[in-house]
Amino acid sequence: MRTxxxxxxxxxxxxxxxxxxxxVRRDQGKMIFLDFRDMTGVVQGVILPNYTDTLEVGKTxxxxxxxxxxxxxxxxxxxxxxxxxxxxxLELEILDIKVLAEAAPLPFDISLSGYNLELxxxxxxxxxVLRQPKIQAVFKVEETVIDSFREFMKENLFxxxxxxxxxxxxxxxxxxxxxxxxxxxxxFLSQSPQLYKQIVMSAFERCFTxxxxxxxxxxxTTRHLTEIVSLDAEMAxxxxxxxxxxxxxxxxxxxxxxxxxxxxxHLKLLGVELPIMIDKTPxxxxxxxQQKIFDKFGRDVRGEKDTNAQDEREICEIIKEETGSDFVFxxxxxxxxxxxxxxxxxxxxxYNEGMDLICRGVEWLSGGRRxxxxxxxxEHVKLWNxxxxxxxxxxxxxxxxxxxxxxxxxxxxxITMQLLGLKNVREACMFPRDMNRIDERxxxxxx
RNA sequence: GCGGUCGUAGCUCAACUGGUUAGAGCACUCGCCUGUCACGUGAGAGGUUGCCGGUUCAAGUCCGGUCGACCGCGCCA
Numbered sequence: 001m002r003t004x005x006x007x008x009x010x011x012x013x014x015x016x017x018x019x020x021x022x023x024v025r026r027d028q029g030k031m032i033f034l035d036f037r038d039m040t041g042v043v044q045g046v047i048l049p050n051y052t053d054t055l056e057v058g059k060t061x062x063x064x065x066x067x068x069x070x071x072x073x074x075x076x077x078x079x080x081x082x083x084x085x086x087x088x089x090l091e092l093e094i095l096d097i098k099v100l101a102e103a104a105p106l107p108f109d110i111s112l113s114g115y116n117l118e119l120x121x122x123x124x125x126x127x128x129v130l131r132q133p134k135i136q137a138v139f140k141v142e143e144t145v146i147d148s149f150r151e152f153m154k155e156n157l158f159x160x161x162x163x164x165x166x167x168x169x170x171x172x173x174x175x176x177x178x179x180x181x182x183x184x185x186x187x188f189l190s191q192s193p194q195l196y197k198q199i200v201m202s203a204f205e206r207c208f209t210x211x212x213x214x215x216x217x218x219x220x221t222t223r224h225l226t227e228i229v230s231l232d233a234e235m236a237x238x239x240x241x242x243x244x245x246x247x248x249x250x251x252x253x254x255x256x257x258x259x260x261x262x263x264x265x266h267l268k269l270l271g272v273e274l275p276i277m278i279d280k281t282p283x284x285x286x287x288x289x290q291q292k293i294f295d296k297f298g299r300d301v302r303g304e305k306d307t308n309a310q311d312e313r314e315i316c317e318i319i320k321e322e323t324g325s326d327f328v329f330x331x332x333x334x335x336x337x338x339x340x341x342x343x344x345x346x347x348x349x350x351y352n353e354g355m356d357l358i359c360r361g362v363e364w365l366s367g368g369r370r371x372x373x374x375x376x377x378x379e380h381v382k383l384w385n386x387x388x389x390x391x392x393x394x395x396x397x398x399x400x401x402x403x404x405x406x407x408x409x410x411x412x413x414x415i416t417m418q419l420l421g422l423k424n425v426r427e428a429c430m431f432p433r434d435m436n437r438i439d440e441r442x443x444x445x446x447x
Numbered sequence: 448g449c450g451g452u453c454g455u456a457g458c459u460c461a462a463c464u465g466g467u468u469a470g471a472g473c474a475c476u477c478g479c480c481u482g483u484c485a486c487g488u489g490a491g492a493g494g495u496u497g498c499c500g501g502u503u504c505a506a507g508u509c510c511g512g513u514c515g516a517c518c519g520c521g522c523c524a
Contacts, residue, residue, distance in 0.1 A: 028487090029480040049481055063474095080482060088484095108458035109473055113485050116459055116473095120516055176523080192524085217523045218448065224523070309520080356524085366524060411524075424517090441515080 006040035008087055011073045015095065018043070021103075021131075022065045024111065025058075032058040034094070036069060045071055045092035057097050064103035064131070070096040119424055126431065126439070137266035139430055141259055142416040146210060148258035149231045149412075152251050158206040158233060163193030165212060169390040176216035178226075189214035192409070193232050195394045198341070198370060201234040201405055202397040208233040210412075220435050222424045223362060225413060227433040233367075234407030241343070241353035241369035242283075244406035245329055248357060248365055249281050251408075252327070259419060272420050275326035275359050282319050285332035286351075289315050305337045313361035331355040331368065340384040341377065343369040343406070353406075359418055367408025374398045 003016040020038035027033075030049040035042050047058045061067070071092035082088035107125065109115060110132045122129050129135050150160065166180065167190045178189040193209050200207040213230045233251070238244060256274055259267070267274070284292070290302045293314050301311055307330065319328045335344045335352040342354040354368035371377045377398050381388050388395060416428040426432040436442055 024484075024486095026483050026486050027480085028483060031481050031483085033483050033486080035484075044484065046482080077482075080484090082484070085484095105457085105475060107474080109485090111473095111485060114459095114473065118459085118517080121458070213524095215523070219521085219523055220448090221520085221523090222518075228524090230524090363524065409524080414524090436515090 004040040005036065005038045005043045006086065008043055008073050008090060008092070012075060012090060013073065015070065015072050016092075017068065017070050018092070019068045019100070020066070022061055022063055022067060024063065025061055027059070030055075034058065034061065036067070036092070041086045043087040043090070043092055045069060045094045047094045051094070054094060054097060057099075058094075061097070061099070062103060063106060065099055066101040066103070068098045068100055069094060119426060123426060123432065123437065124441070130430070134269055137263070137269050138416065138420060138422070138428060140266050141263045141420060142412060142428060144259050144262050145255055145415055145419070146229065146231070146412055148255045149251065150208075150210060151258070152254040153208040153233060156206070156247070158208040158235070159200070159204040161197075161200050161204075161207055161209055163190065163196045163209045163211050163232070165190050165214075169387075176218070178214050178216045191215050193230065194339075194341070194409075195391065197232050197234040197407060198405070199394060199397045201236050201407070202400075202402045205237065206233075206235045218435060222426075223414060223417070225425055225429055225432050225434055228414075228429075229412035230409055231412055232407065232409040234405065236405040237403045238369065238406055239404070241331065241355065241406055244367055244369060244408060245283065245331075245355055248355075248367060248408045249277075249329075252357065252365070253277055255415070256419075267420075270420055274419060276324060277327050278323060278325040281327045281329055281357075282323055282325055283329040283331065283355075284315075286330055286334075287332065289330055292318050305334045307356075307358075309361070312358050312363065316358055316361045327357060327359045327364075329355050329357055340380040340386060341370045343371050355408075357408075357410075360421075362414065362418055364415060364418060365408050365410035367406060369404065369406040372398065372402045372405050374402075 001017060003011060003018055005018060005020065008016065008018075018036060018038065020036045023035035023037040023042055025032065025034050032047045032055060034045045034047070036045055047054050049055070069092065071094045073090055074093050076089055076091050106128065108117060108121070110128065112133050115132050115134065117129070153160070166182070166187050168187060177191050180187050180189060190213055192213055193211060197207055197209060209232045211230060211232075212227055214227050216226060217224060233247070235244065235247060256277055260274060286307070287302070289307065289311065290304065293311060294300050294302055296318050297314055299314075307315070315328060315330070316326070319325055331353065332345065332351045333354050335342070335350055338352055338354045342352045344350075344352045352368070355366065356363050357365040371380060374395070378388065378395060381391060381395070413425050413428045416422070417425045420428070422428050426434065431439060
């Protein structure tokens with residue numbers, strides 16, 4: 001019967017069997033200390049001087065050997081108690097060790113304190129690095145982000161569906177897409193489930209999807225990947241785009257709360273403070289944002305059709321100072337600058353009711369109200385120079401009574417990156433794909 | 448795609464304005480060590496300084512090219 005390392009405190013005085021990896025070996029000559037790590041934690045084991053056979057085995061053990069250990073759970077002598085760590089008050093008196101698998105010498109230090117790699121080394125050695133506690137912490141936080149998104153959506157009666165990854169034509173026209181050979185014909189990898197979630201919304205009222213999307217942007221930056229996890233939501237029967245904003249805000253709030261609750265140990269390990277979302281997240285129009293940047297920094301971006309990276313950093317700085325919020329919603333972009341389905345403000349049709357949520361200078365989420373009227377939608381398709389036959393199924397959905405609606409989407413990797421203050425989105429993605437890497441580095445000669 | 452910075456041991460880094468045999472920590476190998484917890488300690492092994500060419504009495508260091516990395520911008524959600 002296997003005992004998990006985290007439960008050892010319930011077995012003081014008893015003999016147990018644990019399985020795990022050797023974290024560290026500290027060889028004292030006549031006695032050997034071994035730290036064992038399983039998925040639940042770490043415990044110190046000791047081979048005492050009178051176990052001569054086991055000591056022989058102990059001499060041959062190295063880091064990361066997978067082992068099965070029989071031992072007696074003892075309270076530590078008073079002077080050897082380590083405060084504040086798991087199993088600091090106990091240790092395992094090792095009776096027998098069976099090697100399940102030997103490990104080659106590690107190419108670098110993966111211990112908690114010794115780990116220090118360049119990003120490219122980290123990615124070139126992903127399989128090994130995944131054993132490092134801080135790296136594991138990042139992905140456990142990401143797991144919570146995705147779980148809690150799903151959880152909040154379901155609490156609010158959103159229906160989860162699976163969006164397709166292979167699509168017939170570019171959905172929005174904007175971003176670059178990957179073309180695939182589809183039985184000798186052209187198909188594409190989906191860059192967004194946008195049109196599908198609107199179709200599903202038209203029948204299910206509220207829906208969401210967690211799925212992979214692909215972008216062939218030739219963008220080599222700290223926040224672009226070619227394959228990302230998109231968290232998408234869409235809801236019908238809204239009164240205003242602000243209903244969508246509120247839902248987005250509450251979703252993010254829920255995610256922050258869950259991460260705080262479930263990952264406190266991981267956050268501590270990574271030494272990060274979560275961004276602060278105040279009760280009512282400040283909401284500004286694009287023009288208000290540009291005016292504020294002008295007033296504060298004297299940099300005139302008034303009249304620009306969108307925010308750039310510097311604008312986003314500066315407006316976050318201003319809002320943080322004014323309100324304490326790390327988040328800000330920006331709405332009211334030039335209609336022509338956004339996709340065809342975004343709803344134009346009826347009072348001022350050259351501006352739309354699309355919105356972005358910016359946090360600490362980086363975009364987290366985008367969304368807004370969509371056009372729900374069939375005729376207006378068809379007009380926009382023409383105005384955007386799109387071929388109506390390419391979005392036939394989409395347009396059809398809107399012919400049969402679709403109420404005012406909207407939605408939002410965000411990237412799981414970017415959120416994780418931002419939550420944890422990571423400098424590069426690749427750190428928030430277990431197997432990142434970018435222009436120069438698909439697990440292996442891509443070169444002109446190979447692959 | 449453009450610009451900046453960089454490329455030295457398995458990993459992380461050092462080597463002042465060009466100047467002896469390119470160093471350190473960790474990891475690795477062989478010893479010593481009965482309370483360590485990043486154990487300590489003695490010794491050893493490990494390098495075509497990314498690659499190609501050039502300048503110079505002399506190049507890790509300077510120049511040109513090339514490949515690669517990181518950062519910023521552009522593009523993009």
